[in-house]
Amino acid sequence: MGTYQILWVNVKLNKFVFAIPKKGNGASTTLNITSLNNPYPYQQSLYNFNSTNIIINFYNNYFLQNKQTFSQPSFSIFTKNPSTVYINQNFPCNTIDNYPSSNTFAPGSLNILTLNVEFDENQTTILARNLGNIMITFTAGLNFIK
Amino acid sequence: MKNNTQYLNTMETCQPYYDGTYWNVKLYDVANSDLTTGWWIQIFATFSASTLVYTSYVMASNNLVVEFQNSYTVTLGAYNATRTVPSTLSWLNNKYVPIYF
Numbered sequence: 366m367g368t369y370q371i372l373w374v375n376v377k378l379n380k381f382v383f384a385i386p387k388k389g390n391g392a393s394t395t396l397n398i399t400s401l402n403n404p405y406p407y408q409q410s411l412y413n414f415n416s417t418n419i420i421i422n423f424y425n426n427y428f429l430q431n432k433q434t435f436s437q438p439s440f441s442i443f444t445k446n447p448s449t450v451y452i453n454q455n456f457p458c459n460t461i462d463n464y465p466s467s468n469t470f471a472p473g474s475l476n477i478l479t480l481n482v483e484f485d486e487n488q489t490t491i492l493a494r495n496l497g498n499i500m501i502t503f504t505a506g507l508n509f510i511k
Numbered sequence: 512m513k514n515n516t517q518y519l520n521t522m523e524t525c526q527p528y529y530d531g532t533y534w535n536v537k538l539y540d541v542a543n544s545d546l547t548t549g550w551w552i553q554i555f556a557t558f559s560a561s562t563l564v565y566t567s568y569v570m571a572s573n574n575l576v577v578e579f580q581n582s583y584t585v586t587l588g589a590y591n592a593t594r595t596v597p598s599t600l601s602w603l604n605n606k607y608v609p610i611y612f
Binding site (some may be wrong): 405406407409445446448449450451452454461468469470471472473474475476477478479480481482491494495496497498499500501502503504505506507508509510511 | 527529533534535536537538539540541550551552553554555556557558559560561562563564565566567568569570571572573576577578579580581583585587589590591592594595596
């Protein structure tokens with residue numbers, strides 16, 4: 366966009382108006398929009414709210430000549446990254462704490478399960494992604510949490 | 512919940528709840544905590560099988576969009592299905608209880 370004269374910009378409305386030199390019939394104009402970033406998952410509602418379309422109006426002497434709509438992909442096209450927050454299964458604490466270790470416990474008896482949640486992501490990135498909550502759902506083998 | 516050397520108030524940052532089908536443990540506000548290498552979560556629970564299955568979800572704090580998800584199947588080596596929990600608790604021997612005559 367830097368090679369074209371910017372006439373008007375409103376970032377709140379996401380509107381950009383710029384002049385391009387006159388060209389002959391059939392001569393194309395290339396418009397590159399750079400520095401685009403994919404949305405983080407927490408920005409899903411914002412992405413959908415702002416509409417997934419880019420509308421370009423073409424004017425000549427202030428008269429609308431043409432209008433084209435370009436659709437961005439739906440948010441569902443984005444896939445999850447490999448998880449950088451996980452429960453480390455190799456860490457010895459991820460089991461029942463029973464002392465001495467040779468003891469066994471009975472079904473229905475209260476025991477302490479220790480889980481080790483690890484982060485392979487620095488705090489700056491976690492804050493950028495707005496990651497705030499971790500939920501662990503037990504789907505089998507556990508009766509009750511006290 | 513423990514971050515290396517510091518224990519946190521469990522009822523503020525780590526809460527268990529039952530959703531009608533499964534038991535869950537939820538950790539709140541982890542991004543704003545003193546995050547270093549991870550967390551230890553200790554759960555006081557009863558178990559029904561030697562195979563424990565659970566899924567972890569990492570979600571944004573604003574609208575619960577799941578960003579990361581992992582599933583685990585863990586064998587509880589100490590689980591012994593043949594053992595039983597005593598059905599009744601024995602009472603204290605009264606002669607050792609002060610002020611009892």
